[in-house]
Structure formats: structure tokens, C-alpha cells
Amino acid sequence: MNCPKCRAGKLQGITLKTKQGAALGLDQCSICGGVWFDRGELEGYLSGAVEVLDSPSLHPKLAVELDHCEASCPRCAKPLAKSKAPQSPRIQGDACAACGGLWLDAGETGGIALAEKVNAAFDSWLAGLKPKA
Numbered sequence: 001m002n003c004p005k006c007r008a009g010k011l012q013g014i015t016l017k018t019k020q021g022a023a024l025g026l027d028q029c030s031i032c033g034g035v036w037f038d039r040g041e042l043e044g045y046l047s048g049a050v051e052v053l054d055s056p057s058l059h060p061k062l063a064v065e066l067d068h069c070e071a072s073c074p075r076c077a078k079p080l081a082k083s084k085a086p087q088s089p090r091i092q093g094d095a096c097a098a099c100g101g102l103w104l105d106a107g108e109t110g111g112i113a114l115a116e117k118v119n120a121a122f123d124s125w126l127a128g129l130k131p132k133a
Helices: 041-048 058-067 110-129
Strands: 009-017 023-029 035-037 081-085 087-097 102-104
Touching: 023 041, 023 087, 035 110
Parallel strands: none
Antiparallel strands: 009 023, 023 035, 035 102, 081 087, 087 102
16 A cells, blocks of 8 residues: 555554554554554554554654645545544544545654543542542
């Protein structure tokens, strides 16, 4: 499969380990570092990935250009549209209405990991505010 954004890279299968020890297979562009999540894979990543996706360092201008270019689904070739992920509204990517996949540009996956850490720290802080029984 070709990358829907930079169109220069091939999507390569990568495997991440989850907290439960299971393998989570995703597709990542060898050039721009964006990641394709097939239907259901984002939930797996959000609920249990222990590894953070690596992304190559992109020149900021290239990252902005890729974010604004039109893209087609690497699975079914239908147009991708900017959309917030239903699983987590803080995640905005390029979604395929036909097959349910989601494309995240390089760096957007790092934002997911950071947001999860912030949420966990906030939850821990809130738990500390509750009166002791």
C-alpha cells in the first residue's frame, strides 16, 4: 500500500506489544511516519499499547503541507476526510467513511500518548482530593 499523504512511501507493517502481551499490527509510512489504523485498531492502541509509535523527524513545513493535502484511503481508495475519532475526541485524523480506517500524520500518535499520560496524572490527582474514609 502507498502512503495516502506523502505518496512517496510504502506502508510497512509494524507490531506493537500491548499491556496484556498481545500483538497489535499497524501500518506505518516509511517516509513520513504517518500511521494507518484499520477499523478497530485505534481502540486497541488506546486501550493497551505500551509502546509509543516512533516517527521520523519531519521539517515543520513538510508536516504542515502533509496535513493540508488531500488523501485517499490506502485500503479502498475512497477520499479521506478530516474527522475526530469517535473513540477519543481529542484525536483528529483523516477518516475513511467507507471502510472505517483512520490516518494519523506523524506526531499525532505522540499526542495520543501524551494525552493519556496527562489524563492518568489528572485522575491520580483527583483521587488524592477525595476525603479518606
